[in-house]
Amino acid sequence: MKRLLSMGLACLALTSSLAFAQQVREFSVSTVLSDAFPWGQAATKWAELVEERSQGRIKLKVYPNAQLVSGDQTREFSAMRSGLIDMAVGSTINWSTQVPEVNLFSLPFLMPDDAAVDAVTQGEAGKQIFAAIEKRGVKPLAWGENGFREISNSKLAITKPADLKGLKIRVVGSPLFLDTFNALGANPTQMSWTDAQPALTTGAVDGQENPIAVYDVARIDRANQKYLTQWHYMNDPLIFGVSQRVWKTLSAEDQKLLQETAIEAGQWEIAKARSELATTLDRIRSYGIDVRELTAEEHAAFVQATQSVYEKWTPKIGADLVEKAQTAIKNR
Ligand code: X2X
Numbered sequence: 001m002k003r004l005l006s007m008g009l010a011c012l013a014l015t016s017s018l019a020f021a022q023q024v025r026e027f028s029v030s031t032v033l034s035d036a037f038p039w040g041q042a043a044t045k046w047a048e049l050v051e052e053r054s055q056g057r058i059k060l061k062v063y064p065n066a067q068l069v070s071g072d073q074t075r076e077f078s079a080m081r082s083g084l085i086d087m088a089v090g091s092t093i094n095w096s097t098q099v100p101e102v103n104l105f106s107l108p109f110l111m112p113d114d115a116a117v118d119a120v121t122q123g124e125a126g127k128q129i130f131a132a133i134e135k136r137g138v139k140p141l142a143w144g145e146n147g148f149r150e151i152s153n154s155k156l157a158i159t160k161p162a163d164l165k166g167l168k169i170r171v172v173g174s175p176l177f178l179d180t181f182n183a184l185g186a187n188p189t190q191m192s193w194t195d196a197q198p199a200l201t202t203g204a205v206d207g208q209e210n211p212i213a214v215y216d217v218a219r220i221d222r223a224n225q226k227y228l229t230q231w232h233y234m235n236d237p238l239i240f241g242v243s244q245r246v247w248k249t250l251s252a253e254d255q256k257l258l259q260e261t262a263i264e265a266g267q268w269e270i271a272k273a274r275s276e277l278a279t280t281l282d283r284i285r286s287y288g289i290d291v292r293e294l295t296a297e298e299h300a301a302f303v304q305a306t307q308s309v310y311e312k313w314t315p316k317i318g319a320d321l322v323e324k325a326q327t328a329i330k331n332r
Pocket of ligand 1: 032033072091093094146192193209210211214236275
């Protein structure tokens with residue numbers, strides 16, 4: 001009898017462990033842009049890699065267009081922190097109201113090129129930013145990239161700060177953007193990406209700033225955006241993050257799997273997004289858009305005009321963090 005009982009118990013333990021092993025866990029992943037854009041593709045790639053490496057045990061379901069926060073992209077981070085959203089591939093701009101340190105990336109004209117971006121994200125400054133995010137309830141895993149944000153508008157070719165005077169420009173996220181555009185004499189207005197597109201179409205706003213992949217895929221040339229200046233005023237990195245509420249329920253092995261696949265998906269997306277830029281630009285030109293780059297002198301005038309933003313925001317971001325980033329950029 002005793003033997004039968006112990007055999008029965010062993011059997012039970014085996015079946016329940018098998019059931020446990022086969023249990024499929026599904027997690028939500030929030031993005032602002034869909035997989036028509038590099039940003040959404042980063043999330044899709046992550047989901048594919050996770051599904052494959054976990055043999056279907058872990059499923060990531062991607063919810064684009066910030067739909068989990070009803071389009072209000074600046075609420076994504078807090079929704080993740082509170083567990084309403086499990087994971088996200090999110091923009092530092094949208095998280096900046098909750099994590100002051102990530103405003104670093106929005107400092108105007110801080111990072112002139114890809115090497116500068118990589119020097120910041122892959123170095124000490126990047127580590128410090130990840131620690132700041134982790135402290136606020138989200139486990140950051142890897143970097144992706146939305147890209148350098150360029151300015152477009154319906155009125156004129158922008159080559160100097162005075163050209164922005166009085167232009168109504170849609171901006172997103174942190175109040176830092178209001179300061180930058182006010183410093184340039186523009187008339188900035190904050191709204192979500194969902195609201196921005198009709199506002200451009202109706203002419204309620206004159207211009208916007210976004211990476212050229214976003215400009216192209218969203219076809220905002222059709223929303224009166226006839227002038228595009230590649231001023232490279234900021235780069236918008238993406239971060240793969242997991243709510244701590246979810247992260248702590250995962251085995252060390254699954255945590256490792258999620259992190260490795262996020263790093264792989266991020267590297268894949270950054271390379272893809274950067275390699276597509278030249279073709280994207282050609283396509284935009286073929287729409288008949290006035291596309292400009294700034295001369296060194298023109299660029300310097302914008303840098304000069306936005307110095308007040310550094311004075312106001314460096315203490316909020318952390319002077320040591322800003323300095324770390326500047327040193328990494330100088331030594332790149
Ligand atoms: O709203 C934007 O401009 C976008 C899509 O680029 C971000 O979410 C930062």
